[in-house]
Amino acid sequence: MGLEPQFETVYKRPDTFTPTTTHYCPGCTHGIAHRLVAEVLEEMDLQEKTIGVASVGCSVFAYKYFDCDFVEAAHGRAPAMATGIKRVLPDRIVFTYQGDGDLASIGMAEIVHSTARGENITAIFVNNANYGMTGGQMAPTTLPGQKTTSSPAGRDIEDTGYPIRTAEMLATLDGAGYIVRRSLHDPKNIRKAKKAIRLAFETQERGLGFSMVELLSTCPTNWGMNPVQSLQWIEERMIPYFPLEDFKVSPNLSQVRV
Amino acid sequence: MAKELLKGNEAIAEAAVRSGLEAYFGYPITPQTELLEWLSVRMPELGRTFMQAESELAAINMVYGAACTGARVMTSSSSPGISLMMEGISYIAGTELPVVLVDVMRAGPGLGNIAPAQGDYNQIVHGGGHGDFRPIVLAPASVQESIDLTGEAFKLADKYRAIVVVLIDGSIGQMMEPAELPPMQQVDRQRPNWAVTGAKDRDRRILSSIYIDPENEEQTNFRLLERWNQIEANEIRYKEYYLDDAEIVVVGFGTSGRVALSAVRAARAEGIPVGLLRPISVSPFPYARLKQLSEQACGMLVVEMNSGQMLHDVQTAVGGKIPVEFYGRMGGVIPLPDEILEQISRLCYEPVAPSANPRESWMDRMDLAKN
Numbered sequence: 001m002g003l004e005p006q007f008e009t010v011y012k013r014p015d016t017f018t019p020t021t022t023h024y025c026p027g028c029t030h031g032i033a034h035r036l037v038a039e040v041l042e043e044m045d046l047q048e049k050t051i052g053v054a055s056v057g058c059s060v061f062a063y064k065y066f067d068c069d070f071v072e073a074a075h076g077r078a079p080a081m082a083t084g085i086k087r088v089l090p091d092r093i094v095f096t097y098q099g100d101g102d103l104a105s106i107g108m109a110e111i112v113h114s115t116a117r118g119e120n121i122t123a124i125f126v127n128n129a130n131y132g133m134t135g136g137q138m139a140p141t142t143l144p145g146q147k148t149t150s151s152p153a154g155r156d157i158e159d160t161g162y163p164i165r166t167a168e169m170l171a172t173l174d175g176a177g178y179i180v181r182r183s184l185h186d187p188k189n190i191r192k193a194k195k196a197i198r199l200a201f202e203t204q205e206r207g208l209g210f211s212m213v214e215l216l217s218t219c220p221t222n223w224g225m226n227p228v229q230s231l232q233w234i235e236e237r238m239i240p241y242f243p244l245e246d247f248k249v250s251p252n253l254s255q256v257r258v
Numbered sequence: 259m260a261k262e263l264l265k266g267n268e269a270i271a272e273a274a275v276r277s278g279l280e281a282y283f284g285y286p287i288t289p290q291t292e293l294l295e296w297l298s299v300r301m302p303e304l305g306r307t308f309m310q311a312e313s314e315l316a317a318i319n320m321v322y323g324a325a326c327t328g329a330r331v332m333t334s335s336s337s338p339g340i341s342l343m344m345e346g347i348s349y350i351a352g353t354e355l356p357v358v359l360v361d362v363m364r365a366g367p368g369l370g371n372i373a374p375a376q377g378d379y380n381q382i383v384h385g386g387g388h389g390d391f392r393p394i395v396l397a398p399a400s401v402q403e404s405i406d407l408t409g410e411a412f413k414l415a416d417k418y419r420a421i422v423v424v425l426i427d428g429s430i431g432q433m434m435e436p437a438e439l440p441p442m443q444q445v446d447r448q449r450p451n452w453a454v455t456g457a458k459d460r461d462r463r464i465l466s467s468i469y470i471d472p473e474n475e476e477q478t479n480f481r482l483l484e485r486w487n488q489i490e491a492n493e494i495r496y497k498e499y500y501l502d503d504a505e506i507v508v509v510g511f512g513t514s515g516r517v518a519l520s521a522v523r524a525a526r527a528e529g530i531p532v533g534l535l536r537p538i539s540v541s542p543f544p545y546a547r548l549k550q551l552s553e554q555a556c557g558m559l560v561v562e563m564n565s566g567q568m569l570h571d572v573q574t575a576v577g578g579k580i581p582v583e584f585y586g587r588m589g590g591v592i593p594l595p596d597e598i599l600e601q602i603s604r605l606c607y608e609p610v611a612p613s614a615n616p617r618e619s620w621m622d623r624m625d626l627a628k629n
């Protein structure tokens with residue numbers, strides 16, 4: 001006694017996170033988004049009442065990493081599936097985890113109507129400006145001029161139109177309780193992202209309607225950059241188009257301190 | 259319980275309620291809409307879940323989610339909406355979940371019209387979305403049978419963790435007949451041991467249709483197939499009329515089977531030795547019974563409200579042993595008993611060669627009838 005060095009635990013793997021190796025590419029921020037969600041589930045003691053809905057995209061195996069009940073939806077349909085679960089089990093916490101192709105292209109109808117209904121679910125929306133899993137094709141979030149495998153000369157807005165600012169659009173709907181955009185490109189922004197994820201789940205716990213956190217995320221493999229360049233690309237290219245703001249915050253959240 | 263005058267769609271809806279339906283998700287489409295409307299009143303008043311989804315695509319995926327919780331769930335639609343549901347049907351089959359689906363068929367392809375038809379036979383019986391599986395499909399021919407088979411559908415869905423389709427056409431959905439409803443069954447909120455409900459005091463559960471390793475997917479395909487073999491062994495249902503001494507066998511399901519019965523009765527009155535086999539489970543299909551009948555009869559007549567879809571299943575069962583003839587009406591036209599009687603008489607008095615192509619000769623005859 002007294003001879004043992006005393007160590008303070010400054011970080012540990014949350015119990016809501018399974019001890020598995022990641023399948024994500026080096027430098028991809030999906031893993032950070034996963035960890036933040038897992039930390040929030042643990043801090044709010046939600047593990048035993050949470051049902052996750054994985055989507056189709058790089059995060060198709062999200063259910064491997066979260067130590068809670070999970071289902072796997074068809075491409076774009078996670079909000080519909082989450083609706084089915086939540087309507088039958090209204091006292092459980094139900095969240096979807098979706099990419100930008102999944103949520104803002106093939107699943108746009110499902111996310112819009114879930115928001116409009118004020119469906120009491122939470123969507124974690126990972127915007128990496130392309131279709132990661134299928135090898136980097138153009139997504140509805142691909143920036144003007146951005147090269148992808150299906151817009152090899154750069155996205156031509158004359159031909160393919162403009163990127164969709166999904167969070168802004170959904171925030172116009174009355175059913176939205178909490179809709180914000182955050183970024184995962186540096187520690188300060190990661191901390192802000194975590195706070196937002198916490199508030200999104202608080203929104204659901206309090207029955208305040210639909211909640212979504214859009215997270216700007218890297219895709220070094222498909223962007224053809226190294227991890228550090230990718231983080232810079234978010235800051236320099238994505239944030240000017242996709243501002244990091246609160247688009248809808250239910251007034252009832254003002255008492256919540258996180 | 260006493261008989262009441264009930265409309266097909268509403269009778270099915272109420273039968274589902276009384277079978278302990280916990281959640282319904284649907285979208286309006288004629289000639290199915292009364293089913294959705296009925297449940298929009300009944301489900302909330304009983305504290306159960308009703309929801310009008312933004313599309314059939316969303317509805318079936320809501321059903322998919324709700325089914326994952328082990329709840330007793332159902333959706334309903336009509337042909338164009340069923341096309342949109344194909345994605346979810348396949349995922350539900352791949353995740354091995356109990357779900358009941360009602361298809362009140364209308365004419366097509368495309369938007370077609372809202373009149374009764376049986377053109378979804380292939381899409382449902384031989385289809386049901388991508389991948390390798392078979393749905394159970396029950397085809398009632400009256401309001402009473404629709405009620406009874408709705409209850410049966412939920413039991414089969416639970417027993418085999420499978421999707422069960424109640425396949426009717428718009429005329430059964432829309433018509434009113436005296437029928438008796440079953441007694442009320444409360445919702446069973448006990449969850450089966452595979453359901454996702456939140457991992458409280460147990461290990462977590464994952465429900466998915468993904469098997470990324472081909473060996474595992476193949477194992478799953480085999481598991482589904484083994485279950486299907488049990489279904490084929492135990493769940494074949496059909497009704498027979500006047501078949502004991504029949505030399506001509508008419509085969510028809512749902513409304514066309516029902517109209518054919520009137521024709522068979524009229525033919526019997528004329529002394530023609532004809533009977534009717536009405537498949538009730540069109541999937542699993544009564545191949546064995548039809549094969550037996552092909553040993554006793556000298557000809558078969560398949561009647562459908564399409565261009566000959568079940569026809570091929572009958573031909574498979576008969577294996578070319580005796581001639582199989584076809585008579586169909588399409589586009590929302592219901593065949594009249596007299597039209598079918600004419601076909602029965604022709605088959606009796608002018609036997610055809612087993613090699614004749616039933617669809618071609620039917621088209622020739624339809625042409626003649628027009629001129």
Ligand SMILES: Cc1ncc(C[n+]2csc(CCOP(=O)(O)OP(=O)(O)O)c2C)c(N)n1
Nearest residue numbers: 056057058075099100101102130131132133
């Ligand atoms: C119905 C359907 N269409 C297409 C696909 C192929 N697919 C799989 S993942 C994907 C794109 C996913 O991109 P995104 O949602 O942006 O997620 P990311 O992989 O970038 O994380 C596509 C098109 C599919 N699985 N299902």
